[in-house]
Amino acid sequence: MRGKTHIVGGIAASLALAQLYQYDPGIAMGAGVVGALVPDICHSGSKIGRKFPLLSKLVNKVFGHRTFTHSLLFFAIIAFVLDIYLSNDAIRAGFLAGLASHLLLDMATKNGIQLLYPIKFTVRLPLTAKTGGKVESIVFAALSLLSFYLGYIAFAYYL
Template structure:
């Protein structure tokens, strides 16, 4: 999926989570956007990869694209790292939800993801879309509808 779809997906996922928690929504959403972009740091042309090209090249050189940073192992290591930092729970939760949304969206692409890295098994949904294709625009539209739906509770505050 494109960076734009991941950003919208991260926002939609965090807005859904904000419905069932008492987390501060703005902080949760900001962290969610970062988390939604984080896995593609392995791609030099991604939104985050362009910000830190040296780190992006290093990660891509060691792991390749859509492997380690698109796995449960990555998600669990990030979660473990959060136990060493002292910041609001919204940040940790938002980043993890954002990463989760990224993995789900990329699993809906033809290339899939290496969810169980280092096991070389490609995981994808039975129905997939081409990154940047018209079907992705449809997914983007559905995510925007989700944001509007979940956002009405936040806006009424």
């Protein structure tokens, strides 16, 4: 999936959690966007890869694309680190919701991800889409509408 689809997926996931757990939706949403972009640090052409080119090239050289940073192991390590260093539940939950949405969206692509890394086994959903294709555009539109709806509810309730 492209960066904009990951961003809107992170927004939708983090706003859903913000509403469910009554977190500050603005904080959760901001963290969700960051969490949704982080797994693609392994790709130098991604939004985050272009912001941190040296780190991106290093991660790609060591692990490759859609391996470690797209795995449950990475998710668990990030969750552990956030739990130790962050006391704000909205940031932690939003970030992890964004990261989880990224993994789910990339499982919906033909290339899939190595969710069980270091086990070399590609996981993809039964229905997949081409990155940048028409189906991704539909997913983007649906997630955008969902984000507006969840944002309206979350902000109205929180304020």
